[in-house]
Amino acid sequence: MKAKLSLFAKTSIIPAILLSVVGCNDAVTATTQNDTSESITESKNYGNLVEGIDFIKLSKPIEGVSYNDITELFWYGCGHCLNVEMHLVDTIAEQSKLNGWSFNKVHYPSERNTWAFDFNIYAALEQLDVGKEVGRDYMLSVQKQGLDRFNEEEMTDFFSKYYLDYELVKEKMNSAERDEIWAHAMKFKVPEVEGTPTFIVGGRYIVKISPKMVGSIKQLISN
Template sequence: MRNLIFSAALATASLFTALVAAPLQAADIQAGKQYVELNSPVPVAQPGKIEVVELFWYGCPHCFQFEPTLNPWIAKLPEDVNFVRIPALFGGLWNVHGQLFIALESMKVEQKVHDAIFHAIHKEGKKLSTPDEMAEFLATQGIDKDAFLKAYNSFAVKGQMEKAKKLAMAYQITGVPVMVVNGKYRFDIGSAGGPEQALEVADFLIAKERAAQ
């Protein structure tokens, strides 16, 4: 498991090594270059909508750096696109933070505290490595401690953890942040050429899927 986590960390660290590139042209976006097509498509959460998944980890500095670029893009997505965040679960603290995310999502408060959690970890030096530490921090954000702890330890959340693990395996991810469009196309910031370029690839693949409907 230690080797797996180490490999995932190396893959994650490589995603931001690409130099800042010029905006991509649609004609330049190709399978095998900016993105890969999965051999076996993965079912989407909401059939009838084009799904965009981001796999992430709260402890990932590159995921944190991607947020200011990603969030305004999410806010402007059209009605036929469903954006989904899924925590990557490579063991250890990855799983702890993934359970935090899923618990908050089950409480329907994750969007309220998503940015605050990233900021606490990467700017305030908080590890948020135990349920009690999480609950204390979340209380400062207006989240009831007992309600959070109940959700965190619930069977429903543990079931969603297993689902997230299976999805990550189906997407064949090795690091984060990674994006998947409509369960068919996987890409990351490194392969796309940068954060902005990754979203251009996402837009291209969304249009590709929309045209195919």
């Protein structure tokens, strides 16, 4: 199937910064997911996509993930993830509905202090079924408005805007359901994932963030 690579040219929603997005990892250093081609021993063509350039094929498929699942690994504190959130995620979600894909956001699981706290916030919001709206605002508040994650009063005020009791949120952050969400997220912590944001298609491919990303996803799903 020939990919329709003109979608983003028509919508013009991707700013130039996305074309050079690098990423965040839990060692708190930048990492480029475009430098993995040196580790590819054999380049294979998928239509007009090239392995190691447009996408990376995982060495082992992620168990329990359907071929038409799209998963974004992100971190609330990642500036690159915020760019993707504000300029790309809604389009991916819209195209997922149109094409019958399943699009999910999964917070990167890490035991580092801030990353771990943010994962627990994510898990709590998922349990309360407010992950999309409140999660986006939490990301913006942390990165752009100086919200102090570890200040009880500030966090209480933040969640009160959504009529959420921070004590309830904290309860969800330490629940058995949180552990189940962690276990699910750990499935995506594979060696080929070098940082955030990362988009995994069908549990088999990491697709590179670019203007032709939706077209790449279509080709990889149909492969």
